[in-house]
Amino acid sequence: MLGDVRVRSQVGFEPERRGSHPYLGVDFRTLHTRAESAGTIPARRIRRLFSFQRHLLSSRLLRGAPQLNPLHILDEDYCGQAKCMLERVGSWNFDIFLFDRLTNGNGLVFLTFNLLNQYGLIELFQLDMVKLRRFLVLVQEDYHNQNPYHNAVHAADVTQAMHCYLREPKLAESLTSFDILLGLLAAATHDLDHPGVNQPFLIKTNHYLAALYRNTSVLENHHWRSAVGLLRETELFSSLPAEDSIERQLGSLILATDISRQNEYLSRFRTHLDENDLCLGNASHRHFVLQMALKCADICNPCRPWELSKQWSEKVTEEFFHQGDIEKKHKLEISPLCDSEANTIASVQIGFMTYVVEPLFAEWARFSDTRLSQTMLGHLGLNKASWSAMEALYKSHNNDKQTLTDTQALKQCQN
Numbered sequence: 080m081l082g083d084v085r086v087r088s089q090v091g092f093e094p095e096r097r098g099s100h101p102y103l104g105v106d107f108r109t110l111h112t113r114a115e116s117a118g119t120i121p122a123r124r125i126r127r128l129f130s131f132q133r134h135l136l137s138s139r140l141l142r143g144a145p146q147l148n149p150l151h152i153l154d155e156d157y158c159g160q161a162k163c164m165l166e167r168v169g170s171w172n173f174d175i176f177l178f179d180r181l182t183n184g185n186g187l188v189f190l191t192f193n194l195l196n197q198y199g200l201i202e203l204f205q206l207d208m209v210k211l212r213r214f215l216v217l218v219q220e221d222y223h224n225q226n227p228y229h230n231a232v233h234a235a236d237v238t239q240a241m242h243c244y245l246r247e248p249k250l251a252e253s254l255t256s257f258d259i260l261l262g263l264l265a266a267a268t269h270d271l272d273h274p275g276v277n278q279p280f281l282i283k284t285n286h287y288l289a290a291l292y293r294n295t296s297v298l299e300n301h302h303w304r305s306a307v308g309l310l311r312e313t314e315l316f317s318s319l320p321a322e323d324s325i326e327r328q329l330g331s332l333i334l335a336t337d338i339s340r341q342n343e344y345l346s347r348f349r350t351h352l353d354e355n356d357l358c359l360g361n362a363s364h365r366h367f368v369l370q371m372a373l374k375c376a377d378i379c380n381p382c383r384p385w386e387l388s389k390q391w392s393e394k395v396t397e398e399f400f401h402q403g404d405i406e407k408k409h410k411l412e413i414s415p416l417c418d419s420e421a422n423t424i425a426s427v428q429i430g431f432m433t434y435v436v437e438p439l440f441a442e443w444a445r446f447s448d449t450r451l452s453q454t455m456l457g458h459l460g461l462n463k464a465s466w467s468a469m470e471a472l473y474k475s476h477n478n479d480k481q482t483l484t485d486t487q488a489l490k491q492c493q494n
Contacts, residue, residue, distance in 0.1 A: 158182075165193050168239060169246055171454055172384055175236040187222070187235040188215040191267045194242050200260050204319065214313040221272045221305060227397040229273035234266070236391075240376035241266040247447045250368065253359035261325065262369050265332035266376055268306035273298065276402045278339070279414055296337045303330040328366065335370035336377050338435070344374060345439060352445050368446075375443050381428065381436045381462050382455035388462050396424045425470035432463045 161181040167173060168190065179186035192215055195201050201211065222231035241262055244250060254262075274281075278297045281289045292300040307326050316322045335344060348371055351357045351364075358364050380391035396416075403417030416427050440459060444452040 161189065165190070168193065168197075169243060171243060171451060172387075173239050174387060175232060175239060176387070176390060179232050179235065184224075184231075185219065187219045187231045187238070187267060188212075190235050191215055191218075191238055191263065194238065194263055195260070198256070198259050198263075200256060200263075203256050204260065204316075206315065210313050210315045214309055214315045215267075217309050217313065218268055218271060218306070221309070222270070223273060223275060226273060226275040227401070228391070228395040229270050229275055229398065233391075234268070234270055236380075237269060237373075237376045238263060238266040240379045241372060243451060244372040244376060244447075247449055247451060249359065249447050250372070254365060254369075257321070258365055258369060261328050261332060262372065264306070265329055265369075265373055268309075268329070269302055269333050269336050269373065269377060270298075271302045271305040271309075273302070275398055276405070277414065280402055280406070283411060296334055296340070299334045299337045303333040306333070331366065332370055332373050335374055338378075341374075341435060341439070344370065345442060348442050348446070352442060357446070371443065371446075375439060378431075378436055378439070379455065381432050382440060382459045384458055385462055385465060388458065389465075392424055392428050392466075396422075396427050399427065423470065423473050425466040425473060428466045429463060429470060432459060432466075 158181055161178060164173070164178050164181065175186060175190075178190065182189045192211065195206070195211070200206070201208070218234075219231045222229075222234055224230050245254065245259055245262055278289075278294075280286075281297055282294050286297075288301055289297050291297075306329060310316060310326065316325055319325070347367070351367075357368065359368065380388055380395070382388070383391070399414075399417045399422075400419040403413050403419060405411075406413045406417065416422055416430075436459060440452070440455055444456055
């Protein structure tokens with residue numbers, strides 16, 4: 080979600096390109112001064128770790144024109160297996176990890192381009208192929224691949240899930256081409272430039288983004304602004320009369336992924352379903368359904384087949400624990416779920432499934448009672464049972480004062 084949290088040197092910096100990001104004109108020294116006077120953090124290095132100045136060396140937006148891959152005909156970049164996989168891009172069993180390997184780490188670019196083309200959006204909106212290719216490459220580049228979870232593969236996975244939802248009968252029969260374009264772009268950019276730490280971490284370390292967005296949907300606001308910056312930089316939609324509307328509605332979708340507002344959106348969704356008053360002929364109702372679809376796509380990992388879901392569970396927990404290790408090192412309060420000594424992958428996943436995933440997907444199944452919805456709920460139940468069995472093993476070994484690794488627990492459950 081964090082666009083310019085990576086900081087890079089001023090070599091090749093082009094001042095005239097600052098306008099591509101709305102907040103690049105902000106005096107960050109002032110923000111840091113305010114932050115330092117507002118609170119006391121025991122280790123100042125923690126602020127520098129994710130500071131604008133430190134990452135200036137690597138910031139693509141501040142180093143001038145990037146070196147893009149040659150703009151050959153896109154099909155030349157596909158290998159046979161990747162092309163075969165794209166023929167099944169609507170399958171809920173789609174292995175995004177394999178696809179990313181087959182495309183040499185360019186899964187987000189190829190998958191998003193393929194979907195835009197498959198829906199006829201490139202031709203319909205007369206999108207310039209060179210600009211589109213450049214935009215997608217820059218989006219992929221601005222994800223942090225060193226993040227175990229919040230990286231370009233996650234963005235590609237969410238985009239593929241969004242495609243599955245867009246094909247569901249209720250949506251396919253009512254969404255406009257503009258809705259579909261927004262949905263796919265929001266999915267691809269929803270975590271753009273995520274720093275690998277959560278919002279509370281940014282707030283308690285007085286990060287400049289927390290000050291900039293006043294501690295409200297900090298990451299989501301940054302993802303949105305980063306996406307808008309790339310749209311403007313590449314001028315992808317400059318010829319469309321609805322450019323401002325695209326930017327605004329894109330923001331509305333991305334901001335809906337703020338997990339701290341989960342109950343707000345879920346309550347509204349449940350009320351609509353209880354009163355049976357969702358009218359997809361109404362543009363605002365369609366947009367709300369798109370928001371809910373993106374929220375589902377963003378956290379659908381527990382609803383995937385076990386072999387895929389397990390990998391995502393391991394990756395997100397690794398990222399949580401890495402944040403916890405940073406907090407320990409700098410003597411900060413350890414964030415919930417981030418303490419590797421107090422949590423296991425299984426316990427983290429069981430809680431997440433119980434309190435976040437199950438309530439959301441239960442309501443989505445009420446809205447869209449289809450085979451896909453039942454498949455997702457089925458996987459969710461089986462995956463939760465697997466993690467519960469693993470957690471029981473952890474507790475059993477702890478009672479016997481034995482240590483058990485996640486790998487050992489998994490093998491015992493499989494046996």
